[in-house]
Amino acid sequence: MGPRWKGKDAKAKALADPMSSIVLQLQSSLVQSDAQGFLCGCNVLLEAGPKQTDLLLRACFGEPIKKLNDQELFQYMKSKKTTFPDSYKAYSHLRLKNWVVMYDSNYCADFVAYRHHPSLVHSEFVVILLSEGDSESNDRLRVWSDVRGTKRLCKVIKKALLVLSVDKNGHDATSPSCLEGYTVTEHTISRWSPNNAMRITRKMIGNQVVVLCH
Amino acid sequence: MGPRWKGKDAKAKALADPMSSIVLQLQSSLVQSDAQGFLCGCNVLLEAGPKQTDLLLRACFGEPIKKLNDQELFQYMKSKKTTFPDSYKAYSHLRLKNWVVMYDSNYCADFVAYRHHPSLVHSEFVVILLSEGDSESNDRLRVWSDVRGTKRLCKVIKKALLVLSVDKNGHDATSPSCLEGYTVTEHTISRWSPNNAMRITRKMIGNQVVVLCH
Numbered sequence: 279m280g281p282r283w284k285g286k287d288a289k290a291k292a293l294a295d296p297m298s299s300i301v302l303q304l305q306s307s308l309v310q311s312d313a314q315g316f317l318c319g320c321n322v323l324l325e326a327g328p329k330q331t332d333l334l335l336r337a338c339f340g341e342p343i344k345k346l347n348d349q350e351l352f353q354y355m356k357s358k359k360t361t362f363p364d365s366y367k368a369y370s371h372l373r374l375k376n377w378v379v380m381y382d383s384n385y386c387a388d389f390v391a392y393r394h395h396p397s398l399v400h401s402e403f404v405v406i407l408l409s410e411g412d413s414e415s416n417d418r419l420r421v422w423s424d425v426r427g428t429k430r431l432c433k434v435i436k437k438a439l440l441v442l443s444v445d446k447n448g449h450d451a452t453s454p455s456c457l458e459g460y461t462v463t464e465h466t467i468s469r470w471s472p473n474n475a476m477r478i479t480r481k482m483i484g485n486q487v488v489v490l491c492h
Numbered sequence: 493m494g495p496r497w498k499g500k501d502a503k504a505k506a507l508a509d510p511m512s513s514i515v516l517q518l519q520s521s522l523v524q525s526d527a528q529g530f531l532c533g534c535n536v537l538l539e540a541g542p543k544q545t546d547l548l549l550r551a552c553f554g555e556p557i558k559k560l561n562d563q564e565l566f567q568y569m570k571s572k573k574t575t576f577p578d579s580y581k582a583y584s585h586l587r588l589k590n591w592v593v594m595y596d597s598n599y600c601a602d603f604v605a606y607r608h609h610p611s612l613v614h615s616e617f618v619v620i621l622l623s624e625g626d627s628e629s630n631d632r633l634r635v636w637s638d639v640r641g642t643k644r645l646c647k648v649i650k651k652a653l654l655v656l657s658v659d660k661n662g663h664d665a666t667s668p669s670c671l672e673g674y675t676v677t678e679h680t681i682s683r684w685s686p687n688n689a690m691r692i693t694r695k696m697i698g699n700q701v702v703v704l705c706h
Binding site for chain 1: 494495496497498499502503505506510511512515528530531532533534537539550551552557559560565568569572573587590591592594606607608609610611612613614616650
């Protein structure tokens with residue numbers, strides 16, 4: 279079995295442009311540009327100029343990646359995580375108020391929020407996100423025992439519980455601009471104290487927490 | 493519950509360097525550098541100069557990644573795929589002979605090898621890798637029915653079967669330099685034809701396949 283060329287000119291084209299010469303040119307181009315890639319799983323992401331890209335393609339190393347616009351990036355993130363729009367809206371909501379927001383991996387919550395850099399201050403809020411239409415998040419804090427358990431945990435770890443409800447207000451999640459129509463409501467849940475017969479709720483205004491006494 | 497600062501100077505430090513001002517500086521730095529990142533799963537890899545890196549860290553966005561040397565890259569790839577050293581040795585062996593080698597996703601083999609760019613020529617070899625000590629690969633082509641089945645498939649798809657055995661020659665796989673001590677042996681398996689009473693084997697010398705008649 280010999281080579282099976284694709285089309286009648288393919289063999290002549292291949293002979294005129296041998297792979298050995300393409301690879302040599304590519305090697306010298308990579309050395310010249312002092313090429314350094316980003317490791318991404320088992321792939322390497324390499325920034326290459328037009329000439330190097332051409333050599334890479336002719337030598338059959340890798341494939342070019344397309345630049346995504348905001349809309350495509352939004353769709354990509356949604357495909358990775360269906361709740362991305364709500365999660366991003368809630369994240370931005372806190373970031374815009376200058377809270378430092380990190381994904382939570384300790385308290386079965388969504389985020390933890392810091393008043394400043396985590397090297398200077400402990401996180402102040404455990405943030406739970408309730409999204410409209412998301413069945414998993416809608417089942418959270420639904421029964422009293424869950425609320426009490428979460429609140430109890432927060433007391434032990436000396437953090438406040440912040441529940442963010444994201445309301446889509448009838449907007450779809452088809453593009454990043456839809457998020458502008460979403461609203462985020464903050465609820466902090468505190469213990470009702472029969473001693474002073476006051477219900478205490480707290481509201482975040484900017485980077486401040488205001489205690490409201492009813 | 494108020495903020496719990498870490499250490500006695502933390503609050504003063506935070507007040508002297510408010511998060512709002514850090515974020516503003518970062519935003520302007522990102523706009524100025526026309527920052528573009530590589531999307532890697534749900535992460536973004538961003539090339540940043542020292543000043544921008546400092547701002548990203550102070551605003552608590554992401555974390556710096558370390559430059560890996562050859563040895564670290566080798567260990568990383570081994571951690572992703574235990575058979576990486578053998579697989580890479582076999583891949584390099586064919587690439588050094590100017591074959592274009594692609595991972596195989598169609599024929600339950602390891603690679604397919606092309607004489608030139610796949611846009612010009614169909615792949616010529618289905619490559620199966622037998623590695624010393626790799627229990628899965630050692631079970632391949634062990635019984636006659638497997639060899640016959642694979643050979644039959646290759647006939648249908650008009651490709652030759654190339655079996656590469658990687659021999660470690662007692663070398664470990666602890667560093668990329670160990671691979672220099674490995675040897676790769678090529679076997680192509682062909683049908684014995686009683687008509688001409690010749691056993692035909694083929695040998696790859698450089699980018700050429702030489703047919704040897706016994």
